Structure formats: C-alpha cells, structure tokens
Amino acid sequence: MANKTLVPQAKAGLNKFKMEAAKEVGVNLTDGYNGDLTSRQNGSVGGQMVKKMVEEYEKNL
Template identity: 70%
Template sequence: MANYNKTSNNRLVVPEAQEAMNRFKMEAANEVGVNLTEGYNGHLTSREAGSVGGQMVKKMIEAYENSIKK
C-alpha cells in the first residue's frame, strides 16, 4: 500500500529559492492551463503534471540560451 502522507524527497540545492520555485511552477502551470493548487495536487493527471514540468524545463532552457547570446 502506498504511503500518501510521505514528504517529498525533492530537495533544492539552494533552500532559500523555495518560494521562487513555487512561483515559477505556478506560472508554468498557468501558461499550460493546469489548475495547480498550493500543497498536494494528487488530482492532476500524469499528462497535466508532465506538461507543467515540461513548461518549466522549456523556460529554463530558453533563459539559458538567452544568457549565452550576450
């Protein structure tokens, strides 16, 4: 049986960035039309969750590419 009360094992390298990462995730979810809420989002389908993560990666790559153009 799965333990759904388990805390996440995902840890940020810079813990002070947690709030910014949460805002970034909400922004990405909004851009792809996923209704993301604070806290647990077990109602999301794999496709929805993946689209949020994919959007985040896309934006990070875009930011990196823009930084090396200069």
C-alpha cells in the same frame, strides 16, 4: 533520492515559477494537494518549466 531544493532560499521563487508555468499550460495547480491531477498534466508543468529554463539559458549565451 528525495526531491530536495539545493538552495532552500530559492524554494519560494521555484514555487512561483511552477505556478506561472502551470497557468501557461492551463493546469489548475494549487498550493497543497494536487493528487487529483493526471500524470500528463503534471508532466506538462514540468516540461514548461524546463522549456523556459532552456530559453533563458540560451538568451544568456
């Protein structure tokens, strides 16, 4: 399955969120090619994004 944004209008917001998460975990993520980053670095960005989403969800319960 391809990695698609379900709501295309949210793409810019998700990209901004990803850049903020990368900055928080100290990963130098750029717009464009990031193939020089390790799996660990990329995973830490994704993990930080999920952590923040869960925290936001729990605040709204």
